[in-house]
Amino acid sequence: xxxxxxxLILLVDDxxxxxxxxxxxxxxxYKTAVARTGAKALEFVKKRPPDLILLDIMMPGMDxxxxxxxxxxxxxxxxxxxxFLTAKTETEDIVKGFDLGAVDYVTKxxxxxxxxxxxxxxxxxxxxxxxxxxxxxxxxxxxxxxxxDLRSPFTxxxxxxxxxxxxxxxxxxxxxxxxxxxxxxxAETVYALLENLLVWSRLQRGIIKNxxxxxxxxxxxxxxxRLFTPTAAQKGITLSNRIQDDTPAYADHNSVNTVIRNLLxxxxxxxxxxxxxTLSATPKDEQVxxxxxxxxxxxxxxxxxxxxxxxxxxxxPGTAEEKGTGLGLILxxxxxxxxxxxxxxxxxxxxxxxxxxxxxxxSTDGIT
Numbered sequence: 521x522x523x524x525x526x527x528l529i530l531l532v533d534d535x536x537x538x539x540x541x542x543x544x545x546x547x548x549x550y551k552t553a554v555a556r557t558g559a560k561a562l563e564f565v566k567k568r569p570p571d572l573i574l575l576d577i578m579m580p581g582m583d584x585x586x587x588x589x590x591x592x593x594x595x596x597x598x599x600x601x602x603x604f605l606t607a608k609t610e611t612e613d614i615v616k617g618f619d620l621g622a623v624d625y626v627t628k629x630x631x632x633x634x635x636x637x638x639x640x641x642x643x644x645x646x647x648x649x650x651x652x653x654x655x656x657x658x659x660x661x662x663x664x665x666x667x668x669d670l671r672s673p674f675t676x677x678x679x680x681x682x683x684x685x686x687x688x689x690x691x692x693x694x695x696x697x698x699x700x701x702x703x704x705x706x707a708e709t710v711y712a713l714l715e716n717l718l719v720w721s722r723l724q725r726g727i728i729k730n731x732x733x734x735x736x737x738x739x740x741x742x743x744x745x746r747l748f749t750p751t752a753a754q755k756g757i758t759l760s761n762r763i764q765d766d767t768p769a770y771a772d773h774n775s776v777n778t779v780i781r782n783l784l785x786x787x788x789x790x791x792x793x794x795x796x797x798t799l800s801a802t803p804k805d806e807q808v809x810x811x812x813x814x815x816x817x818x819x820x821x822x823x824x825x826x827x828x829x830x831x832x833x834x835x836x837p838g839t840a841e842e843k844g845t846g847l848g849l850i851l852x853x854x855x856x857x858x859x860x861x862x863x864x865x866x867x868x869x870x871x872x873x874x875x876x877x878x879x880x881x882x883s884t885d886g887i888t
Contacts, residue, residue, distance in 0.1 A: 526551065527550050527551065527571040527572065527643050528550070528551045528552070528553060528568070528570045528571050529546060529550050529551070529552050529553075529570060529571065529572045529573070529574060529639065530552075530553050530554075530555060530561060530564060530565065530570040530572075530573045530574070531543065531546075531552055531553070531554045531555070531574050532554075532555045532556075532558070532561040532573060532574065532575045532576055532579075532584070532587065533554075533556070533574075533576040533579070533605060534556050534557065534576065534579045534580060535576070536556070538576065538605070538628070539554050539556070541630060542574060542605075542630065542635075545630060545632045545635055545636070546635075546636075546639070549636065550639070553568075553570065557579065557580075557581060557582065558579055558581060558582030558583065558584070558586060558587040559581065559582055561573070561575070561587055562587060562590055562591070565591065565597055565600070569596070569597060569600060570600060571600070571601075571643060571646065572600065572601045572602075572603065572639060572642060572643055572646070573591070573600055573601070573602045573603070574603050574605055574626070574639075575587060575588060575602050575603065575604055575605060575622075576604075576605045576606070577604050577605065577606045577613065577617070578606070578607070584604055584605075584606075584617075585616060585617070585620055588602050588604075588617070588620045588621055588622055589620050589621075591621070592620060592621035598621065599646070599649075599650075601623045601624075601642040601643070601645070601646050602621065602622045602623060603622065603623060603624045603625060603626055603638060603639070603642065604617045604622050604624070604625040604626070605625070605626055605628065605630075606625055606626075606627060606628065607627065607628045623642050623645075624638050624641075624642060626638060674706075674710065677703065677706045677707060677710065680699060680702055680703045680706065681703065683699070684696065684699055684700070684703070712785065712848075713847070716782070716847045716848050716851055717847070719778060719851060720847065720850075720851060723851075723854065728774075730772045730775065730858050730859065731772050731773075732770055732771050732772050732859060732883065733770070733771075733772070733773065734768060734769075734770055735768070735769050735770070735771060735773050735776060736765070736766070736767065736768065736769075737763050737767045737768075737769050737776070737801050737808065737810060738761065738763040738764065738765055738767060738801075740773070740776055740777050740780055741761050741763050741780055741799045742761055743777070744777070744780045744781050744784050745759050745761050745784070745799070747781070747784075748784050748785065748788060751788055752788055752797070755788065755791070755792075755793055756793035756794055757788060757791050757793070757794075757795050757796065757797060758795070758796045758797070759784075759796075759797050759798075760796060760797070760798040760799070761798075761799050762798060762799060762800040762801075763799055763800060763801040763810075764801070767801045767803065767808060768808070768881050769808050769810075769879040769880070769881060770879070770880045770881055770882050770883055771859040771860075771861070771879045771880070772855075772858070772859055775855035775856075775858065775859055776855075776859070776879070778851060778852070778855055779851075779852045779855050779856060779863075779877065780799070780810075780812070782848035782849065782851060782852050783812040783852065783875050784797065784799075784812060785848065786812075786848065786849065786875070787812055787813075787814035787816065787873070787875075788814075790814065790816040790817050790818075790873065791814045791815060791816035791817075791872075792815075792816065792817070795814060795815040795816055795872075796814070796815050797812070797813070797814045797815075798811075798812075798813045798814075799811070799812055800813070803881065804878075806880060806881055806882060807861070807878045807879060807880055807881060808878065808879055808881055809876055809877070809878050810876065810877055810878075810879065811874055811875070811876045812874070812875045813872065813873070813874040813875075814872050814873055814874075815872045816872050816873060817869070817870065817872075818867045818868050818869045818870050818871050818872055818873055819867045819868075819869065819873060820868075820869050823867075824865055824867060827849055827865055828849055828850055828852075828853040828863070829850075852875075852877070856877045856878075856879070859879055859880070860879070860880045861877055861878040861879045861880070862877065862878050863875065863876070863877035863878075864876055864877075
């Protein structure tokens with residue numbers, strides 16, 4: 521929904537003087553549109569749904585009650601708040617309006633303070649309702665991802681442990697070592713997913729506070745390279761940190777650490793033996809552009825379009841059949857944007873992938 525001061529209010533009344541009075545009262549605070557009949561109002565709403573409707577009850581032809589009933593009958597318009605305009609104060613008419621789905625009423629002659637207060641209240645309520653609705657959608661999509669992607673590695677863990685217990689005497693030490701390696705891979709997948717899940721949960725509940733400060737990118741990059749050195753060695757991949765010692769950024773340390781950790785993990789996952797993963801940073805005006813580039817399998821346009829999207833996460837196995845959820849990249853996007861930067865990807869099938877993100881080099885109003 522739009523911000524409060526840019527909200528569009530549709531004024532519906534057959535009396536031009538009433539429309540003029542309403543327009544004058546709302547002028548400078550909200551955008552307005554007018555309709556002098558119920559039919560014209562419904563026609564307008566289909567083309568451009570307003571954020572709120574001020575609707576006269578007594579109109580020739582289609583009255584306000586019928587207009588409200590038709591708005592409530594259509595899924596695409598039933599959530600638009602309707603405030604009735606009426607000279608009537610009979611309880612029966614007021615109750616009828618509420619029964620039809622109106623959220624409030626204002627009596628004529630209009631009082632500016634009352635009108636503005638009621639309009640502002642119901643716009644705020646609609647905004648909160650829509651925000652809650654979107655939060656619930658996000659939550660449902662998120663837990664759908666978690667339910668799906670936890671099942672696979674846990675199935676692997678349970679199956680492998682059961683297999684080892686039942687058949688350990690039939691295998692050599694080297695064969696058991698290989699099976700335990702598969703077990704470790706499944707355990708690491710579960711751990712990485714749960715770690716991202718914990719971060720995401722804390723982020724949504726406001727527990728994680730963004731605390732921007734001057735940071736040195738090379739130090740953070742080097743810490744993560746040390747973390748992933750065993751994984752890189754196991755796959756025969758070369759890790760390289762080309763970030764200069766004095767490359768500055770102004771951002772939350774934990775956020776940047778999480779971003780680099782996820783991007784490195786992603787790069788290693790989709791790079792073949794003998795490949796390379798390189799971190800670099802380039803100062804640009806008042807920002808620094810960080811790149812995590814790999815020589816891996818790359819991705820097509822369809823895959824690139826699905827990145828950073830919770831409603832259609834991009835999931836595919838790595839070069840060693842590693843599993844992933846796409847949740848890490850969603851976290852990366854949120855963390856980078858909270859620190860006043862942007863993140864994007866450059867990739868072609870068979871030509872590797874480069875994730876790039878920007879961060880400010882000094883304090884900025886864009887950091888939340």
